[in-house]
């Protein structure tokens with residue numbers, strides 16, 4: 516059995532998994548992510564790897580991290596959430612664990628996991644949206660991750676074709692998809708709607724103790740399940756932007772499948788139905804010929820660990 520370790524460096528935790536060649540996760544562990552401290556993050560990665568490798572032969576380690584990763588998969592060029600700039604993560608981790616290391620963007624490792632073992636495994640080309648605090652993107656074309664010239668391709672969350680002069684984004688531009696289609700955008704739409712039309716948000720406001728600003732993402736999902744008009748409108752709003760973006764991806768990539776991942780996907784068809792409806796509308800005549808299905812990702816929060824471990828296993832052959 517060939518074993519590699521996948522590590523997912525998130526904003527709050529460093530999660531790791533021991534993964535076999537079929538994408539099975541045999542063991543997991545985690546450490547808290549030390550804020551603003553790269554030495555601490557490398558120590559956390561080391562501890563995760565050491566715990567998982569105990570008594571076993573490990574081939575390599577793959578790391579997924581939010582941020583812009585250099586095309587040679589060695590350096591985190593910029594990671595706003597972790598305050599990293601030009602951090603030679605691969606070599607620093609390799610030095611402390613003495614194993615080959617591959618570093619990749621977090622959404623890229625997630626789509627790679629889905630491509631190899633999850634909802635995209637029947638397709639050679641696919642697109643993934645991860646809907647969390649922001650909107651992450653990953654693209655596989657003909658069994659290869661789309662990394663681009665500098666390693667920073669597939670940043671779908673920062674494409675602004677739908678609303679070029681819109682809200683200010685953390686990336687320094689305005690109107691990015693992320694500002695309209697993230698989990699945060701869902702909550703914001705519900706808060707604004709409930710403040711403006713309280714009579715249509717009775718369930719939502721009851722769940723939030725009467726204060727629109729106290730509405731949480733989870734409450735939006737719960738209220739939508741109970742038919743709350745404003746909560747359903749909030750899902751329709753992010754569905755509009757995601758559906759339109761997905762239609763743009765069809766025009767650009769013509770993928771076999773478009774996957775939606777991230778915490779908000781727990782809402783199921785409450786999220787997927789509006790995306791599909793707006794997607795169909797936005798496709799126009801393109802819908803008259805074969806087109807990608809929009810569906811939920813399958814591997815959930817394990818996708819990153821599984822994808823990172825697989826990229827580490829195939830580090831010599833996956834460009």
Ligand SMILES: [Zn+2]
Pocket residue numbers: 672673684685686687688691693
């Ligand atoms: Zn942006």
